[in-house]
Amino acid sequence: MQGLHLTADLGGCDAAYAPMHDAQALRALCRAGVEAAGLRAVGDLFHGFAGGGVTGVVLLAESHLAVHTWPELGAVTLDVYVCNRGADNGARAERLMAALEAAFGAPRATRQRLARELPALPPAAS
């Protein structure tokens, strides 16, 4: 078993875009992106900070999507982590990340890609 973890740290985002500062708008964007990508949500939680930022997660059957916004900085961080149990979900993860990046329309992004590896199981006890 292995997984793929994509991150994107965005700068120059428009603070007036509703998902930057409105937890329900960010939730709607994330849920729509998850569904369009063919991933399966099992729950979500979004929290709006007094300062205007929003933080939230969609728990997936395949692992998770996490988003944090700082409208006062024009900044957003995105995490899409999928495990490949039973199917290779890498293309779905890429599709979700691309859709969210496009939605925020950031002129600048720092992207990273992590291969997640579960160490091998121990040998059976003798």
Add this chain to the structure above:
Amino acid sequence: MQGLHLTADLGGCDAAYAPMHDAQALRALCRAGVEAAGLRAVGDLFHGFAGGGVTGVVLLAESHLAVHTWPELGAVTLDVYVCNRGADNGARAERLMAALEAAFGAPRATRQRLARELPALPPAAS
């Protein structure tokens, strides 16, 4: 602004350990670890799968903790992501990760460390 993202993918965990298969036990472990590390929870969500695994997140003022378990594989993945706005939270992230790794007692772990960087803000419009 920058942040630190720690991951640990654990193998050989004891499937009988309650947080491996019990969402409430995993939640209690995570909330206690967050508090002991000096991080600030703003909400949490945990989901138990029919197959026995648990997936969950604690949303932090500093970003998030995410945990996924596969008791049938003896596997756990951990993510601790903290942003360093106003304070360097790196030591708190390390403390939380160490506490969770110790709790699961895994004989094998794959650890990764990501520097998260938000691209610089655009220059002010002229």
